[in-house]
Amino acid sequence: MQHPIDEHTGARIADYRKLRHLTQEALAQRAFLSRSCIAKVEKGLAPATPAVVAAVARVLQVDVAVLNGQPYTSQLRQDHLDRLIAPLSDALDLYDLGPDPDITPRPLAWIEPEVRRLCENTCATEYSGVGERLPGLLGELTTALSLLPAGEERRKAAALLAWCYWTAYEFAYRLGYHLLASIALERMGWTAEQAQDPLLLAVRLGRRSSMLLRRGDNRMALRILDRAHHLVGQHEEPGSVPALAVAGSLHLAAAIAAAQAKDADTVTGRMELARRSADGIGQDVPEVYWAGFGGTNVHHFDVATRVELGRLGEAVQSAKDLRFPAGHPRMRVGRYHIEMARAYTEMGKAEAAQRSLHLARTIAPQQARYHPLVRETIGALVRRRRRATESLSSLAAWVGL
Known part of the structure; x- marks a missing residue:
């Protein structure tokens, strides 16, 4: 409907x-x-x-x-995603129930590639595939963790389970089930502690700051991000590529928080720290702790923060030199085009906004279909025109307007 x-x-x-x-x-x-x-x-x-x-x-x-x-229930039914919510909710409740007698976990070496594919699908915003496989993996890894004695194998199982909870957070959050996303994030913290991985804990705090930012609590979001940087400092190799990638991503998140608070000075400072992290790595590292960090991300967030600060002309000018390399996470590329569609709409450039929306749909269709800002931008474009073009009408029908 x-x-x-x-x-x-x-x-x-x-x-x-x-x-x-x-x-x-x-x-x-x-x-x-x-x-x-x-x-x-x-x-x-x-x-x-x-x-x-x-x-x-x-x-x-x-x-x-x-x-x-949110959530957009009609579109979820059309895409057969609504039926995936209840199994995920049930799987999130298994964390403290001990081993399931009906599950015989496979060796972790067999499970690890599946978890990796799950994270890859998440970064590609392929929600259907994620939602179908996630509950089973959560059940299997929960049982495996319960059966393993203390030691390296148990820490590895905890890390794999933490990444499954991360995908659960992303899946639920992107589809508008924010309470379920919060539960997944709490479970991620519980398992990351058992994995004894400070970078994994820092990644989790980065997502927690996003939840706070969604509520407009910029100050608390920045406090959480500062705590996350403290955890990065506890890593045994704080100057390593993984530590620099996580730290750089946290600086970019802080820059967005500051931009939403209209604090241009803090934006400048955080962006400079992110650039230093990117320079320390020397190249884009899209799959290190799934942070998707590097010089390309810094350039992207330079555009995004200018949009948030209302410096739309500067954002468009900066965007002219931005090129996404092959293999860059589709979640990030889709988000960029959504941001540009918003900027062009606010500038009164309807055709450019529509081009950006079509690119977002082509690159990351499920992300675009369930992103509130896409719906808002399409709606604003329709209302500003006496008669919507066929292309714009098609976009409006696709998101359910």
Whole structure:
């Protein structure tokens, strides 16, 4: 079932604003936004960006997912993804129940390649394949971990299980099941502790900061990221490629948090630290701790932070020199084109925005289909035109508008 074009995040913001007896001016003041921004978002003429949604959600005392209308159940049913949620939820509850008598775990050497493929599929935003294989692997590794004595094999099993929880977080979060994603993240912390891997714990804190950023809690997100850097410093080789990749990714996450808080000085500082990490590695390392870090990512986030700061012209200029190498994580490339579509829409460049949206759909279709900003951007483009083009109408129908 498709949703009417006027059922969008801005309309839901307006509904909750009226329920809270607030004017647009009052909401804007409390959310530290301009009244014109609130007015355009409520009318659906400007995309409801993550930073705007987080700011007004805090004032309106409502969850971000409610304002975004997530999860998108109609699209989940069409893609047969809705049936994967319950098995995943059940598998996440197994962590403290001990070994399952009906499961005989395979050797870890056999399981490890499957976990690696799961992480690869996650970075490629292939949610169907991830959701189908994940519950079984969670059950098998939970039993394996319960049966193994203390030692290297048990730590290895814990690390593999932690990465499965990481994929569970990504799967649930991207599809709009944020409570389930939070549970997966807690389980990841539990197993990362048993793996005794400070970099794995730091990666987990990086995702935790993303959850806080989604709620608009920039200050706490930065505190979490500082704690993650402390863990990187505990690694036995803090100057190694894995440590530099994780540290660099954390600096980029902090730059985005600072950009959403409109703190340009902190953005500059964090981006410089990320560049130093990239220079220390000397090349892109897309699969080291699945951080996907290197000079390409630093350039990408240079564009992204400029978009968040409202420096759209600078972002477009910087983007002209950005080239993604073959094999770069599709999750990152798709995200870049989504960000550019937003920037072009805010600049009034509808054709460029549509090109970016089509690229996002081509490169990472399931990511684009379930990304709130894609829906908001398409909706804003439709409402700004007297008559939508066939291409734009096709995009709107695809995301369920």
